[in-house]
Amino acid sequence: MEKISRTKIVDLLKREDFGTMVNVKGWVRTRRGSKQVNFIALNDGSTINNVQVVVDLSNFDEEMLKLITTGACISVNGLMVESVGSGQKVELQAKEIEVLGACDNTYPLQKKGHSLEFLREIAHLRPRTNTFGAVFRIRHNMAMAIHQFFHQRGFVYFHTPIITASDCEGAGQMFQVTTKNLYDLKKDENGAIIYDDDFFGKQASLTVSGQLEGELAATALGAIYTFGPTFRAENSNTPRHLAEFWMVEPEVAFNDIIDNMDLAEDFIKFCVQWALDNCMDDIKFLNDMFDKELIERLQSVVKEDFIRLPYTEGIQILEKAVLDGHKFEFPIYWGVDLASEHERYLVENHFKRPVILTDYPKEIKAFYMKQNEDGKTVRAMDVLFPKIGEIIGGSEREADYDKLATRIQEMDIPMKDMWWYLDTRRFGTCPHSGFGLGFERLLLFVTGMANIRDVIPFPRTPRNAEF
Ligand code: 4AD
Ligand code: MG
Numbered sequence: 001m002e003k004i005s006r007t008k009i010v011d012l013l014k015r016e017d018f019g020t021m022v023n024v025k026g027w028v029r030t031r032r033g034s035k036q037v038n039f040i041a042l043n044d045g046s047t048i049n050n051v052q053v054v055v056d057l058s059n060f061d062e063e064m065l066k067l068i069t070t071g072a073c074i075s076v077n078g079l080m081v082e083s084v085g086s087g088q089k090v091e092l093q094a095k096e097i098e099v100l101g102a103c104d105n106t107y108p109l110q111k112k113g114h115s116l117e118f119l120r121e122i123a124h125l126r127p128r129t130n131t132f133g134a135v136f137r138i139r140h141n142m143a144m145a146i147h148q149f150f151h152q153r154g155f156v157y158f159h160t161p162i163i164t165a166s167d168c169e170g171a172g173q174m175f176q177v178t179t180k181n182l183y184d185l186k187k188d189e190n191g192a193i194i195y196d197d198d199f200f201g202k203q204a205s206l207t208v209s210g211q212l213e214g215e216l217a218a219t220a221l222g223a224i225y226t227f228g229p230t231f232r233a234e235n236s237n238t239p240r241h242l243a244e245f246w247m248v249e250p251e252v253a254f255n256d257i258i259d260n261m262d263l264a265e266d267f268i269k270f271c272v273q274w275a276l277d278n279c280m281d282d283i284k285f286l287n288d289m290f291d292k293e294l295i296e297r298l299q300s301v302v303k304e305d306f307i308r309l310p311y312t313e314g315i316q317i318l319e320k321a322v323l324d325g326h327k328f329e330f331p332i333y334w335g336v337d338l339a340s341e342h343e344r345y346l347v348e349n350h351f352k353r354p355v356i357l358t359d360y361p362k363e364i365k366a367f368y369m370k371q372n373e374d375g376k377t378v379r380a381m382d383v384l385f386p387k388i389g390e391i392i393g394g395s396e397r398e399a400d401y402d403k404l405a406t407r408i409q410e411m412d413i414p415m416k417d418m419w420w421y422l423d424t425r426r427f428g429t430c431p432h433s434g435f436g437l438g439f440e441r442l443l444l445f446v447t448g449m450a451n452i453r454d455v456i457p458f459p460r461t462p463r464n465a466e467f
Contacts, residue, residue, distance in 0.1 A: 012090060023078075024053075025100070028103075029042065030070060035057070040068060067099040074100060075098045133282075135447050145270065150250065155250060156224045156225075160210030175233050206231035210247070211249055218434065224251055229245070230246070230247045235462050237461065242440060249434060251433075252434060260381060260433035261358075263435075264381070269302050276298055276302070279446075283446075297448075317350055335364070337364040344384075354386070355383075360380040368397050370398045383435075395434075399430060
């Protein structure tokens with residue numbers, strides 16, 4: 001076969017220099033036609049769109065043609081011609097075909113229309129489907145949007161550790177990291193495990209958040225963000241929770257909670273606009289396949305101001321809804337940690353746009369949040385989104401050494417693990433704020449997918465770590 005340098009299908013479909021010989025390589029989606037002419041729909045992952053390859057069967061070896069089945073990988077040298085019937089401007093008239101990898105009929109993606117549940121069981125092959133090709137291209141674009149947003153604003157991308165000895169959220173949801181022999185653990189006279197001879201010489205875990213180290217960086221570099229994997233051993237089998245997920249955590253010196261809300265709102269709008277500007281082919285596909293209101297929802301989030309509302313007023317609205325006959329599964333009262341159904345009621349039924357809820361009861365929030373003067377609430381902010389519920393959690397941080405140390409003691413957090421964090425408040429403390437955005441929750445919103453397992457390539461959830 002003549003060596004011609006490869007053209008990606010995404011580029012080919014934009015070209016108009018008909019009559020040129022080009023090479024494309026990709027995987028066969030479908031093959032159909034008559035005894036004389038066949039039409040191959042070829043996809044190489046560079047776009048949701050296939051290129052149609054027209055094959056005049058009399059020009060090719062019969063044995064080779066037999067190998068061109070759904071899923072097979074082929075390389076085609078062909079003439080670019082204007083297309084009338086393929087749905088694209090361009091198609092290829094095949095001159096030479098090489099089968100790079102045959103694919104027998106045990107290939108599970110023979111026909112279209114597999115359920116998302118089935119595709120999760122073949123997560124190693126699902127990137128070959130239209131749906132997951134679209135989702136993972138959007139995922140990439142959102143990662144680029146995040147770096148673009150913060151880089152443009154002078155934030156430093158700061159890498160926080162994945163292995164840590166502190167529980168940032170204090171929720172006891174950490175996966176342990178050890179090299180100890182679990183069948184032969186040394187214990188002290190009280191039955192507590194001795195970690196002195198473990199790899200790190202102390203109990204270590206996978207991080208639930210990079211925030212604490214992010215704060216160290218913000219109080220030196222001014223404005224930073226982290227973007228990396230985080231881990232939570234929460235046994236919640238919901239469409240919104242993963243045991244391993246990616247989090248984006250900006251942290252900014254001198255920002256108060258209002259600045260923090262402004263940043264969060266600008267940030268999400270920037271990312272959604274980026275998706276509309278850069279991923280429209282994929283979004284259109286997902287809109288048509290799964291969620292007819294997706295594009296509309298994305299456009300309206302970019303346009304509208306988010307509602308900003310204290311938790312206490314949110315509770316009043318929810319209590320009134322109950323009085324008016326709305327049924328929630330979980331009870332509603334001041335002090336409750338809102339369930340997703342409550343958050344979605346505020347966003348979808350009451351305000352019909354994103355809501356930033358602030359000033360939560362301190363009992364349901366982490367130790368590091370700035371305490372309000374009422375002695376009951378903290379300067380927390382959660383951003384609540386349609387279809388998702390909480391997409392961002394953040395706060396202004398407690399900058400006062402004594403207040404912070406007292407709260408750490410009240411919450412029984414071991415002081416000896418926190419000395420380095422408290423040093424930020426001892427040495428030139430400053431007001432500062434930050435938040436964490438769940439990357440997969442953002443992707444749920446942008447793709448319109450309903451289950452978080454379908455926006456990360458290889459989901460880790462309770463009882464599932466396949467692939
Ligand atoms: O609200 P969270 O727990 O906040 C923090 O971790 C703070 N340290 C962030 C900060 O202020 N720097 O988590 C932040 C976000 C949530 O709003 C949610 O979007 C996402 O992380 N998240 C999860 N996403 C998927 N699966 C899970 N199990 C998640 N837990 C939290
Ligand atoms: Mg939260």
